[in-house]
Amino acid sequence: MPVAIITGASKGLGRALAAALAGRGWDLVVDARSAGPLEEAARELRATGARVVALPGDVADGGHRAALVAAARELGGLDLLVNNASVLGAAPLVRLAEHSLDGLRAALEVNVVAPLGLVQEALPLLRVRAGAGAAILNISSDAAVEAYETWGGYGASKAALDQLSAVLAVEEPELRVWWVDPGDMRTDLYAAAVPADDDSGRPLPATVVPALLRLLDGPVAGGRYAAAELLDGVR
Incomplete structure (x- = not known):
């Protein structure tokens, strides 16, 4: 069975994508910072028959990243790494004139440094499966x-994650590397970012999943995509 690591998988887009992959027979390594919601998600995923390793922790912790990759290795290898976990850096969001520098450092650590660290840990396993996509x-x-x-x-x-992804795609041409803008979604992250905004009309994360599955299913070249343009090819 193919194996995926998905970070930030206790809710939102990460959880929705994990559910879709589990339904397709994938085995999963999932993480989130909160153990309770992560284990709840893992129970639902295991109900599909998937093997699921749920590891609570912070992707900014190098030891945690190593544990995620070690778990994938125990499941048999790694076919897909999804860097989904993110933090805002300021919640609610503020203008740059008032933005905490410590908050910016935290956003860069989780949204840029941690994904690269996880890629570095995972590359030996991913390269083994390069020929299989x-x-x-x-x-x-x-x-x-x-x-x-x-x-x-x-x-x-x-933006830094985008550039990192673009360079990675050049440096690892045997792997498929995508960086995707999922578009507006009704998530806890958005609610924390703009708490005064009514997000009831925003689409649920599950509506974005078909766009991500199209990447996996079709001969879609590496690069930057918006989920909306991918969905145009699905409808």
Whole structure:
């Protein structure tokens, strides 16, 4: 069975993607910072028959990243690494003039440094499966390319992740490397970012999953994509 590591998988897009992969027969290594919600998600995933290793922890911790990759190795290897875990750096979001520098450092650590650290840990396993289509999927944001007021810190971290992904795609041409803007979603992250906003009309994360599955299913070249444009090819 193929094996995936998905970070930030206790809720939102990470949990929705994990459920879709488990339903397709994938085995999973999942993480989140909160043990309770992660174990709840893992129980649902195991109900599909998937083997699931749930490791609570912080992706900014190198030891935790090593444990995630070790768990994938125990499951038989690694076919897909999904860097989905993110932090805002300031919640609610603020203008750059008031943005905490410690908050920005935290966003860069979790949204940029940690994904690279996990890629570095995982590359030996991914390279083994390169001929079978092994892939890295980094979850980006439109804030990486658009200048939205108050989204400067978070957007800067996602812009850095985009550039890291682009270089990685050049340096590891045998792997498929994608970085994807999922678009607007109704998530806890967005609610924390803009608590005064009514997000009831925003789509649920599960609506984005078909776009991500299209990457896995089709001959889609590595690169940056918006989920909306991928979904245009699904509908």
